[in-house]
Amino acid sequence: MASDDELAELLARALDAVETLAVARTGRVSAGSPGRAARRVAETDLSRARTPRHAISGLTRLLTESGVRTNHRRHFGWMNPRPHPAAAVADLLVSFANPQLATRALSPGPVEVERRLVSELAARMGLGERAGGSFTGGGSEANATALVCALVRGVPGFAEGGLAGAKPPVVYLSEEGHDSVEKLARAHGLGRRHVRWLPTDARRLSVPALARAIDEDRAADRAPTLVVSTAGTTNFGAIDPLAEVAALCAEQKIWHHVDAAWGGMAALSARTRPLLAGVELADSVSLDPHKGLGAPLGTGVFLVRDAAVLEEAFDVQNDYGPGSSAPDPFARSLAWSRRFVGARLWLPLLQEGWPGLAARVERMFALTAPLRHEVERAGFTLLGPEATLPVVCFRDPDRADDAQGAIARFVEQSGEAWIARTRVDGRPALRACVCSHDTDPSDVEALGALLARARRES
Amino acid sequence: MASDDELAELLARALDAVETLAVARTGRVSAGSPGRAARRVAETDLSRARTPRHAISGLTRLLTESGVRTNHRRHFGWMNPRPHPAAAVADLLVSFANPQLATRALSPGPVEVERRLVSELAARMGLGERAGGSFTGGGSEANATALVCALVRGVPGFAEGGLAGAKPPVVYLSEEGHDSVEKLARAHGLGRRHVRWLPTDARRLSVPALARAIDEDRAADRAPTLVVSTAGTTNFGAIDPLAEVAALCAEQKIWHHVDAAWGGMAALSARTRPLLAGVELADSVSLDPHKGLGAPLGTGVFLVRDAAVLEEAFDVQNDYGPGSSAPDPFARSLAWSRRFVGARLWLPLLQEGWPGLAARVERMFALTAPLRHEVERAGFTLLGPEATLPVVCFRDPDRADDAQGAIARFVEQSGEAWIARTRVDGRPALRACVCSHDTDPSDVEALGALLARARRES
Numbered sequence: 081m082a083s084d085d086e087l088a089e090l091l092a093r094a095l096d097a098v099e100t101l102a103v104a105r106t107g108r109v110s111a112g113s114p115g116r117a118a119r120r121v122a123e124t125d126l127s128r129a130r131t132p133r134h135a136i137s138g139l140t141r142l143l144t145e146s147g148v149r150t151n152h153r154r155h156f157g158w159m160n161p162r163p164h165p166a167a168a169v170a171d172l173l174v175s176f177a178n179p180q181l182a183t184r185a186l187s188p189g190p191v192e193v194e195r196r197l198v199s200e201l202a203a204r205m206g207l208g209e210r211a212g213g214s215f216t217g218g219g220s221e222a223n224a225t226a227l228v229c230a231l232v233r234g235v236p237g238f239a240e241g242g243l244a245g246a247k248p249p250v251v252y253l254s255e256e257g258h259d260s261v262e263k264l265a266r267a268h269g270l271g272r273r274h275v276r277w278l279p280t281d282a283r284r285l286s287v288p289a290l291a292r293a294i295d296e297d298r299a300a301d302r303a304p305t306l307v308v309s310t311a312g313t314t315n316f317g318a319i320d321p322l323a324e325v326a327a328l329c330a331e332q333k334i335w336h337h338v339d340a341a342w343g344g345m346a347a348l349s350a351r352t353r354p355l356l357a358g359v360e361l362a363d364s365v366s367l368d369p370h371k372g373l374g375a376p377l378g379t380g381v382f383l384v385r386d387a388a389v390l391e392e393a394f395d396v397q398n399d400y401g402p403g404s405s406a407p408d409p410f411a412r413s414l415a416w417s418r419r420f421v422g423a424r425l426w427l428p429l430l431q432e433g434w435p436g437l438a439a440r441v442e443r444m445f446a447l448t449a450p451l452r453h454e455v456e457r458a459g460f461t462l463l464g465p466e467a468t469l470p471v472v473c474f475r476d477p478d479r480a481d482d483a484q485g486a487i488a489r490f491v492e493q494s495g496e497a498w499i500a501r502t503r504v505d506g507r508p509a510l511r512a513c514v515c516s517h518d519t520d521p522s523d524v525e526a527l528g529a530l531l532a533r534a535r536r537e538s
Numbered sequence: 539m540a541s542d543d544e545l546a547e548l549l550a551r552a553l554d555a556v557e558t559l560a561v562a563r564t565g566r567v568s569a570g571s572p573g574r575a576a577r578r579v580a581e582t583d584l585s586r587a588r589t590p591r592h593a594i595s596g597l598t599r600l601l602t603e604s605g606v607r608t609n610h611r612r613h614f615g616w617m618n619p620r621p622h623p624a625a626a627v628a629d630l631l632v633s634f635a636n637p638q639l640a641t642r643a644l645s646p647g648p649v650e651v652e653r654r655l656v657s658e659l660a661a662r663m664g665l666g667e668r669a670g671g672s673f674t675g676g677g678s679e680a681n682a683t684a685l686v687c688a689l690v691r692g693v694p695g696f697a698e699g700g701l702a703g704a705k706p707p708v709v710y711l712s713e714e715g716h717d718s719v720e721k722l723a724r725a726h727g728l729g730r731r732h733v734r735w736l737p738t739d740a741r742r743l744s745v746p747a748l749a750r751a752i753d754e755d756r757a758a759d760r761a762p763t764l765v766v767s768t769a770g771t772t773n774f775g776a777i778d779p780l781a782e783v784a785a786l787c788a789e790q791k792i793w794h795h796v797d798a799a800w801g802g803m804a805a806l807s808a809r810t811r812p813l814l815a816g817v818e819l820a821d822s823v824s825l826d827p828h829k830g831l832g833a834p835l836g837t838g839v840f841l842v843r844d845a846a847v848l849e850e851a852f853d854v855q856n857d858y859g860p861g862s863s864a865p866d867p868f869a870r871s872l873a874w875s876r877r878f879v880g881a882r883l884w885l886p887l888l889q890e891g892w893p894g895l896a897a898r899v900e901r902m903f904a905l906t907a908p909l910r911h912e913v914e915r916a917g918f919t920l921l922g923p924e925a926t927l928p929v930v931c932f933r934d935p936d937r938a939d940d941a942q943g944a945i946a947r948f949v950e951q952s953g954e955a956w957i958a959r960t961r962v963d964g965r966p967a968l969r970a971c972v973c974s975h976d977t978d979p980s981d982v983e984a985l986g987a988l989l990a991r992a993r994r995e996s
Contacts, residue, residue, distance in 0.1 A: 086623075087557075087623050090624060090627055091553055091623075091627070094627045094630055094631065095549055095553065097631055098549060098630065098631065098634050099545075099549075101634040101635045112647070113646075114642065114643065114646035117650055118646060118647075120647070121647060121650040121651050121654055122650070122654065124654075124888070125891075126658070126887050126888075126891055126892050127891050127893065128891045129889065129890050129893075130888055130889055130891075131889075132624070132889060134888070135624060135885055135889040136627065136631075138888050139628060139631060139881060139884065139885050139888065140631065142648065142651065143631060143632070143635040143637060143647070144635070145647070146645065146646050146647025146648065147637065147643070147644050147645045147646050147647060147648075148638075148643075148645070149635070150635075150636050150644070151634065151635055151636045157644075158640075158644070158875075160636055160638045160875070163633055163634065163636050165544075165548050165634075166548060166590070166593060167633065168630060168633035168634045169548055169549070169552045169594065169630070170597060171629045171630060171632075171633040172552055172556065172626060172627070172630035173555055173556065173559060173594075173597055173598065173601060174601070174629075175621055175625065175626035175629040175630070175882075176556050176559040176609065176621065176623075176626045176834075177559045177601040177607070177608075177609055178608050178609045178618055178619070178620065178621050178834050178835055179601060179605065179608060179835075180606075180608050180616060180835060181835075182616075184572065185572065185605070185606075186605050186606045186615075186616070187604065187605045187606070188570070188571075188575040188604050189575035189576075189578070189579060189601070189604025189605060190600065190601070190604065190605075192575055192576045192580070193579050193600065196579055196582075200584070217675035217679070217836070217873070217877075218675075218873060218874070218875055218876075219874065219875065220872060220873050220875075221675070221873075224725075224872075228725045231727070237729070240729050240730050240731050241706075241731055241732075242701065242706060242707075242723075242724070242727045242728045242729025242731070242732055243700065243701035243702050243729075244701050244702070244703075244704050244705060244706035244707070244727075244728075244729075245702075245703075245706070246702050247702060248700060248702035248703070249702070258874075259854045260854070260874045262854055263852055263854045263872070263874075264872075265700075266686075266696075266697050266700070266851070267682075267686045267726065267851070267852070267872060268725065268726050268727055269689070269696075269700045269701035269702075269726055269727025269728075270700045270701075270727075271695070271696065271698050271699040271701075271702075272697060272698050273698050273699055274699075274702075368875075370875070376632070376633040376634075376636050376877065377637075377638060377875055377876065377877040377878075378675070378877035393724075393725070394721055394725075396717045396718070396720050396721045414678060414679075414682075414721070414722075415675070415676060415679075416677065416678045416716075416718045416721075417616075417618070417676055417678075417826075417828070417835055418676075418836070419675075419676075419834065419836035420835075421836075423597060424633075427593055427594070427597050429584050430582070430584075430588055430592070430593035430596050430597065431587065431589075431590060433583075433584055433585050433586045433587045433588075434584050434585060435585065435587075436587050
């Protein structure tokens with residue numbers, strides 16, 4: 081048992097460590113070799129006790145010296161931000177208090193906080209009076225929830241009899257959509273063969289191609305069940321034509337889910353909300369506060385137009401759960417025992433209010449054009465359409481496909497920034513994305529200068 | 539953007555809050571009314587900014603005044619512990635650093651830490667040389683992973699063609715098993731009708747009944763696919779006859795998963811490991827460090843005998859993921875982007891070593907007999923078999939079924955402890971469970987005295 085003195089010591093050391101971890105404005109964006117990290121972990125003796133100071137310095141070293149510092153303002157890689165400090169502090173408090181969100185009776189306040197946040201986000205999407213949803217552990221769980229809702233509503237007898245004996249349900253998304261949808265379709269019994277990767281028009285889902293694919297599947301006695309539109313594709317930040325897809329889905333009676341994991345943050349500001357035009361017609365929407373809203377990883381949200389479907393999909397009778405008139409969270413989500421994930425949005429909101437968070441989102445969107453400009457000015461060829469989100473894919477026109485990676489390597493080894501490698505139309509390419517609320521125009525300019533050096537010197 | 543001063547202020551206030559939240563040795567175990575909590579949340583104005591001090595005090599009040607304090611040492615309710623302080627601090631550091639565990643290249647150190655922890659836990663279970671697994675967001679995700687593995691290995695063409703057209707796969711568990719298994723079976727396309735709740739013998743799965751059910755399903759052209767044994771049932775802490783179930787599953791070529799969400803902690807100590815005899819024969823095992831090992835909620839582990847199945851089940855080709863020779867976490871789990879959940883076990887381990895954590899587990903198990911003794915001494919009738927885990931179900935022999943709840947209400951309203959209501963064989967009953975590493979014999983004695991008062995005074 082930790083005594084109070086030990087607790088105080090632990091917390092004091094944690095504060096020092098946070099100061100090391102949190103600032104991340106200077107210092108290298110990536111550090112350490114994978115091999116050395118692996119050796120250090122392998123050599124750690126887990127048979128003996130250590131002081132809090134030694135334990136914490138071990139974890140802190142691991143977090144600062146191993147790999148890419150996603151929380152750095154010059155991390156232009158994947159959409160993992162430097163978390164809002166209040167979101168990280170919320171995690172600390174939640175971890176100490178450890179409220180159980182399976183049932184309303186155990187944690188009425190936290191359950192109500194999550195209900196209110198879900199309701200406000202659904203309202204910003206425009207999902208109507210009967211909307212609801214839940215916090216999830218991330219985008220995959222949110223998309224899985226959408227898939228189960230679509231199956232419950234679209235496949236006769238699904239909850240009772242399952243898929244054996246049913247017509248094969250089919251899922252549709254654009255070829256720029258997220259691969260996790262295929263993984264989920266397999267895990268939930270649809271099979272890889274029943275996932276349709278459709279062509280795009282300016283990197284946005286082609287509605288005529290979608291209509292044709294649906295017709296073909298119906299003709300072959302398969303059951304079109306779910307269309308996943310993407311609002312913010314990984315490579316181009318493109319947003320599918322949500323209103324047109326919604327119209328087709330309504331006509332065809334197919335569930336329309338909008339995967340707004342990344343682009344959903346646009347709903348926070350009146351200036352950016354028009355980018356999501358048509359999302360108000362969706363059956364369900366997912367967004368990841370751990371992408372654009374500054375929550376730490378593991379923070380997803382699922383929103384649904386008709387909350388009643390959640391109980392059809394997830395309610396289970398049991399002997400030991402306390403009864404309640406309002407539906408309990410465990411009866412409305414894939415999860416059972418649940419962490420108070422919503423605190424990661426609630427505490428920043430208490431501190432900043434919706435207008436403060438909206439201003440952060442606007443600052444990120446405002447970097448979209450400067451990012452394109454700087455990359456082009458450094459001599460690279462831009463790929464894809466004008467993006468709505470602050471991301472750009474590009475190539476060095478003066479080098480072969482297999483030499484493009486050297487640019488990313490140069491940037492990484494400089495320690496001054498980090499960009500990702502990707503593939504566009506099957507060919508190697510480079511990708512830079514603004515991830516952090518703290519990234520500002522000077523960081524984007526610094527990236528441009530670094531990329532220009534990479535062209536000359538790598 | 540938070541300035542450094544604001545960050546320092548935020549952290550200082552967080553420390554004060556943690557001291558309020560973390561101790562939980564005194565004070566009421568439950569507080570506040572659900573109605574008041576809901577009103578307070580509803581009345582919070584989210585349109586304006588607040589100082590860090592005000593924001594944090596708002597969240598802290600919510601966490602302390604609303605509902606059941608699961609982190610209190612006299613919380614004898616569901617298996618949610620007071621988290622180990624080092625586990626909570628690990629959450630803080632991880633939330634600030636925010637490593638992305640989808641790929642090894644981004645976070646080699648954290649990925650290696652999780653790999654080592656999974657490997658050591660698998661070794662303690664005895665799963666053999668080819669074992670692997672992953673951290674999950676909890677027990678449901680771990681059990682879902684087991685179900686997908688069983689389908690991949692048991693249903694021909696599952697990954698390619700899905701379940702439509704297949705024989706209906708069937709899942710088996712005892713009637714004392716966890717209801718989340720039914721929820722998962724529905725979500726993954728099996729349907730409620732293909733979940734078999736089997737009778738028990740001393741609250742442990744009846745192997746003859748299991749064998750009969752399998753035969754019946756085969757005769758009806760259904761496909762027995764997964765048996766879920768429970769190691770630590772919710773009501774009685776019973777552990778199914780793992781070795782006998784394993785033998786039957788091997789003979790019948792059915793995947794055997796052991797849901798050791800709660801009882802899995804026994805693997806940490808040589809003294810308690812014999813309770814899990816036979817687990818070494820399982821195909822997969824799940825355990826929840828957020829139950830017995832002092833992690834905060836949202837910490838699950840999935841272990842599998844043959845790690846190769848994970849890639850069969852979850853690997854997806856994509857254009858933008860960085861390539862790697864070792865398999866990446868995103869290709870081996872339901873999740874994609876992943877939080878560094880394993881840090882919640884790693885930091886306590888660094889501080890205490892395996893022997894220190896084992897001693898904590900032993901102290902919890904040592905309270906099993908005293909808990910039974912105290913409840914019986916207070917005049918209650920014990921239900922169910924002698925438990926292996928520190929839990930007991932009971933009734934007041936002197937009052938009707940519908941008056942048993944008054945005992946729990948008296949305990950709750952005293953603020954001195956908290957016990958759960960449950961149902962046993964369809965009738966209302968009471969349930970007390972040791973949840974916290976900090977609960978000691980004096981707390982169990984205090985519960986006994988309180989229960990005796992409840993009999994007299996309620």
